[in-house]
Amino acid sequence: MSVKILWIDDEIESLKSQIIFLQNKGYEVASVANGFDGIDYVKENPVDVVLLDETMPGITGLETLAKIKAHNNTIPVVMITKNETENLMEDAIGSQITDYLIKPVNPNQVLLSLKKIIDNKRLVSEKTTMSYQQEFRNLFMDLNSNPDYNGWMDIYRKLVYWEMEMDKSDSPEMRDVFQTQKDEANTEFFKYISKNYAKWLQPKNEDKPILSHTLFKNKVAPVLKDGTSTFFILIDNLRLDQWKAIQPIFSESFRMVEESSFLSILPTATQYARNAIFSGLMPADIERKFKDEWKNDDEEGGKNLFEEHFLAEQLKSLGKGDLKYSYTKILNHDAGQQLVNNIHNLLKNDLNVIVYNFVDMLSHARTEMEVLKELANDERSYRSLTVSWFNHSPLHEALKKIADKNIQIVLATDHGSIQVKHPVKVVGDRQTTTNIRYKHGRNLNYEAKDVLAFKDPKEIGLPVPNINSSFIFAKETNFLCYPNNYNYYANFYKNSFQHGGVSLEEMIIPVIYMQPK
Structure with a gap:
């Protein structure tokens, strides 16, 4: 025509x-x-x-x-x-x-x-396909070059770039080729984590990446300075690709000073990773130091109720106990509007911590609600939904109100998520936890090839909830199901976005420095 x-x-x-x-x-x-x-x-x-x-x-x-x-x-x-x-x-x-x-x-x-x-869409699609074909071999060589943790961060950044570029492509065949390469990368990354994760947590080992419990010490505390209000914004469950999708909205008001990555601890779940960020401690050390505040998965009560207390103690340990700071957790729209109304009052503080929970709630709601399953049925639509949320969120509105002030922003997350596809069977007793990307309990039975297992939780800085408890973490796109009602749960959770296990998407997560333009 x-x-x-x-x-x-x-x-x-x-x-x-x-x-x-x-x-x-x-x-x-x-x-x-x-x-x-x-x-x-x-x-x-x-x-x-x-x-x-x-x-x-x-x-x-x-x-x-x-x-x-x-x-x-x-x-x-x-x-x-x-x-x-x-x-x-x-x-x-x-x-x-x-x-x-x-x-x-x-x-x-x-x-x-x-x-x-x-012809823009067609020309971009053709150019994207051609460029990825040329890059395919370079990524293949990177994957087979025995990369260290910095190498893996670089590989994942490249994969995220090409995944988002593939959104412009009209070639289902090329998207399938890319997905195969991404799956291969996750397979190799799982091997790398299996070999190195426990070593990073040995006290004398200095060759290790920044992990959840060292993020604040290494990435936030050093940039705190007199006369400038620092906003440490933690958006729960924000993957690197979701950050890249909302970055253009930030760029309207803020200049990117530095963008880097760190690794979430295992389990890549809120109660472990986020408590580690604010306490500066691994979960086993949190339990030891704060007996009344730490709760294991199988215990009653909220698991992230004491982050502000943990933050105060960490600031003291870093010699910054005299800082004037605030801590704000946003769990719903009304709390977000209160942030908008109060944002100028926060400028008098040296440090303002804002924890925003929407993306994590979106992930869980998408599992439960049929309408959200339709709206976010794949990675591309999940990114799009994240962009739509942020563009109209109270957080965006609040930040625009202070975009002309003398501030700096450190934006990070606690863990990512992965779209799970392959159910695997796990058998345990009544005290085995119900999480589908990780489990801990006694006498766990599983296929060794499906998970990363640690018989002794102390080896990786985790509490021992019960005698003989062990931890297992699902690899790649696996998710863990009990034999009881296996088919029901396998179908219910398939293609949902989950966290807690070992994958590039869950573990390699962004930390960004920004200043007003």
Whole structure:
């Protein structure tokens, strides 16, 4: 089907050669000599793109543009003008033009503009596919180069980049090829974690990545400074790809100073990872130091009720007990609106910690609610839902209110999540926990190839809930089900987003420094 172009210009007779050039390229071009006729034509005929002269007698290009957009605001309009004044360009851009060309224009300029508008998706898709084909071998070599933890962080950043680039591709075959490579990366990453994780937690080992319990000490405390209010924002369960999806919204008001990654501890679950962040301790040490505050999975009561107390104790241990700080946890929209209303009062503090729980709630709600399963049925739609939330969230509104102040932002998360696909059977006694990406209990029976197992929880800094308790962590896209009602739970949880286990998505997570523009 040919593309229909409408060219509106009071000197249209002088443009005959350009119109013939476009017609020879396969475009169907209609032309009128004034804005009134152009508006009437758009109302009566289907049009794919309008080429619009800015300076015309009777009704100007900007006035014509406004009436065309009032009739159909989806029609792309290319403004063509001799006038290069800044205020005219701003008016045109503010009126939602698609492109802007300065007279005299040659046929190739017009053709290029049309290709950007009409063929953009196809051209981007083809270029993305070609570029990934060229990068495929480099990623394959990276995976087989025995990477260290920095190498794995770099590999995962590249995979996230290409995963989001694949959103632009119309090739299901290339997306399948990418998914296969990503699955292979998770297989190799699981082997790497199995070999190295316990070593990182040995006291004398200095060659280790920043983990949850060392994040605050290494990434937040060093940037605290007099005269600047630091906001440490922790968005629960925010994966690296979700951060990259919402980054453009942050970039409207804030400049990225540094973007890096750290690793969540195991289990990659809120009560373990987030308590470790705020206490600066591994869970076994939290239990030892704060007997009344720590609760294991099988104990009654909230598991993350004492983060502010843990933070206060960590600040003291770091010699920063005199800092003026606040701690705010957002669990619902009303609390978010209170943050918006109170955000200016926080500027008097040296440190403001904001814990925002929406993404984690979205993950759990998506498992339970059919409508959210439809809205977030794959990785791409899950990212899109995260963007929609943040764009309209009280957190975004609050940050915009202080984007012109002398502040700095450290944004991080406690763990990520993975879309699970493969159920595996685990047998345990009544005291075995119900989590589907990790479990602890006595006498666990499982296939060794399906999990990462630690017979002695103390080896990886975890409490020992009961005598002879062991921990197991699901690998890659596995999830753990009991034999009882196995088929029901296998189908219920399949393709849901879960956390607690070992995967790139759950363990390698972002930490970002930002300042107002």
